[in-house]
Amino acid sequence: MLGKNEIKKLADQFQSKLSKIKVCAFDVDGVLTDGTVTYFGGEIGWNRTYSILDGYGMKLLQKSGLKVGVITGGNSLSVDKRFGELLKLDFVFKGSEDKTGAFNELNKQGFKDEEILYMGDELFDIPLLKRAGFAATTKWATYEVFDFVDYIAQREPGKGCAREIIDILRYARGFHLDSFQENLGQ
DSSP states (O other): OHHHHHHHHHHHHHHHHHHHHHHHEEOIIIIISSSOOOOOTTTTOEOOOOHHHHOOOOOHHTTTTTTEEEEEEEOOOHHHIIIIIIIIOOOOEESOOTHHHHHHHHHHOOOGGGEEEOOOOGGGGGHHHHHHEEEEETTSSSSGGGGSSEEESSOTTTEEEHHHHHHHHHHHEEEEEEHGGGGGOO
16 A cells, blocks of 8 residues: 555656546446446346445545546446445446447536546556546556556555545645645544
């Protein structure tokens, strides 16, 4: 796990790219989860386990004024509940392995490719990783993905790897503990 000094160093290293980011989009399976899905029957369907670290990090990004959401090939009740109802993310694109339509929709909303951070781990994420202003993946990603990213997270998928990217972005933009401590009642 990276410490504060390593996060600061990475924030400085990627400052020029991260300073342009206005939208953060994350793949679900293999990034926000460890890639495991469990079927609980027709009423519930496929279920996943998510990290609180990643979810809270997404909320911190929203509080800092960034748009945050997911782009996933999956289409399940757990995705709707977690990202739409509980976290109330700005967008949830789901149900298609061709994710370029979701990215194009973000462009139609006025966001340029260089203003979008994307984190994905699979072959069908490569078109978005190639376009993103900042591209990240996990250390468990399909190996071909590594050629198309700016950064490979050290934390495991579904166990805070997205939060690692979020924290690097927060520090690059000056949105860290010192900048919002009053909101924590301190």
